[in-house]
Amino acid sequence: MNKSNYFFGQSVFGQLISLLDLTKVNTVAKKHLSDRYVKKFDTSDHLISMLFSTFAHCTSLREVAASMLGLKGKTNHFQLKNIPYKSTLSDANKRRSHLVFQDIYYYLLQEYHSVISDSRQSYAWENRLEIIDSSTISLFKDILSCVGRKAATGKSKGGIKVHAQISLQQKVPKVIWFSAATVHDKQFLKHIQLEKGAIAVFDKGYNDYKTFDEFTQNGIFFVTRLKSNAVYESVIENDIPSYIDNGVMKDEIIRVEIKENGKYLKTIELRKIAYWDDENKRCFEFITNLIGMNAGHIALIYKKRWQIELLFKQLKQNFPLKFFLGDNENAIKIQIWCALIVNLLLTIVHKKVKRKWAFSNLAGFCRLHLFNYIHLIKFLENPQKDWLKEYDPQLQLQFNDS
Numbered sequence: 001m002n003k004s005n006y007f008f009g010q011s012v013f014g015q016l017i018s019l020l021d022l023t024k025v026n027t028v029a030k031k032h033l034s035d036r037y038v039k040k041f042d043t044s045d046h047l048i049s050m051l052f053s054t055f056a057h058c059t060s061l062r063e064v065a066a067s068m069l070g071l072k073g074k075t076n077h078f079q080l081k082n083i084p085y086k087s088t089l090s091d092a093n094k095r096r097s098h099l100v101f102q103d104i105y106y107y108l109l110q111e112y113h114s115v116i117s118d119s120r121q122s123y124a125w126e127n128r129l130e131i132i133d134s135s136t137i138s139l140f141k142d143i144l145s146c147v148g149r150k151a152a153t154g155k156s157k158g159g160i161k162v163h164a165q166i167s168l169q170q171k172v173p174k175v176i177w178f179s180a181a182t183v184h185d186k187q188f189l190k191h192i193q194l195e196k197g198a199i200a201v202f203d204k205g206y207n208d209y210k211t212f213d214e215f216t217q218n219g220i221f222f223v224t225r226l227k228s229n230a231v232y233e234s235v236i237e238n239d240i241p242s243y244i245d246n247g248v249m250k251d252e253i254i255r256v257e258i259k260e261n262g263k264y265l266k267t268i269e270l271r272k273i274a275y276w277d278d279e280n281k282r283c284f285e286f287i288t289n290l291i292g293m294n295a296g297h298i299a300l301i302y303k304k305r306w307q308i309e310l311l312f313k314q315l316k317q318n319f320p321l322k323f324f325l326g327d328n329e330n331a332i333k334i335q336i337w338c339a340l341i342v343n344l345l346l347t348i349v350h351k352k353v354k355r356k357w358a359f360s361n362l363a364g365f366c367r368l369h370l371f372n373y374i375h376l377i378k379f380l381e382n383p384q385k386d387w388l389k390e391y392d393p394q395l396q397l398q399f400n401d402s
Contacts, residue, residue, distance in 0.1 A: 245296030
């Protein structure tokens with residue numbers, strides 16, 4: 001057999017880890033004093049071990065320790081200095097703050113902002129769109145309070161809610177906040193980052209008229225759904241031009257009251273749009289402070305919210321978020337941050353490769369070839385090249401010509 005065109009002196013895992021600047025990881029570690037009193041297993045070792053666990057879909061501390069022990073003598077190319085024992089990794093997950101991993105994620109996001117951003121949009125407003133939502137991850141133990149019924153024994157599992165804000169341009173979280181599953185979604189509105197002119201879109205679980213008034217005063221726009229039990233007064237019904245999407249049934253200005261602790265504060269005006277979704281055979285009612293925008297675009301903005309649902313689905317399907325390597329809140333948050341870091345690393349690779357790959361196929365390929373010495377980008381660009389060369393040289397010529 002001929003030598004592979006893709007043989008490389010660094011494993012796939014090493015190439016993925018090389019996207020991290022470990023000097024900056026050490027800077028973050030110094031900021032949080034996370035290596036204070038640590039003799040061997042420092043922050044970079046901890047990070048690389050947890051990233052290995054995430055890439056390899058390890059489901060227990062024993063599995064991580066045993067798998068990494070088999071890498072002894074092969075760790076130089078991905079800069080792991082100390083292979084952890086099961087107890088070492090357990091203690092690190094408990095004691096080293098998850099905030100270190102949070103800052104590493106945000107550093108990576110800033111570093112590769114230009115790589116993962118997609119400026120090719122159909123409408124100018126898409127560049128200003130910020131999508132907000134949350135997803136709950138069930139836990140095996142009552143660590144964080146969960147919603148839903150308790151078991152017949154009276155015991156209940158815990159649940160952690162992951163709140164996220166993404167830009168439509170990037171499709172990876174730019175703001176993450178964790179809470180117990182029982183915490184109301186609208187609490188996340190205190191943590192989101194919106195610049196003047198931004199358009200925030202979220203589900204009706206985030207409805208808070210006081211916040212909506214603050215948005216308007218600060219030049220920030222929003223689109224959400226009207227709650228079924230909302231009380232409002234219709235002020236004026238707007239005409240619907242003939243060129244507007246046929247799904248727009250009604251466009252009007254309404255008044256709603258802002259109350260705090262049951263006390264009336266003020267009345268504000270919002271725009272309400274009724275839209276018939278022919279695909280799902282149902283009517284949606286949206287409220288917004290985008291007074292002059294095309295009513296059909298308001299419905300389209302809300303439809304774009306589906307991007308964050310796809311993100312949560314991607315995270316849960318491709319990374320081990322059903323099995324946690326610790327029974328404490330800090331360990332769980334570390335594992336989620338590492339899943340987000342791996343998701344970001346794979347997104348960077350996905351953007352660099354010109355050939356179209358489904359994200360799940362890319363994640364599966366990296367997992368299967370984690371310690372194979374092939375050039376990741378070159379192989380993903382043209383995976384058939386070696387196969388054609390080995391089995392049918394003539395077919396390879398035809399393939400290259402095309």
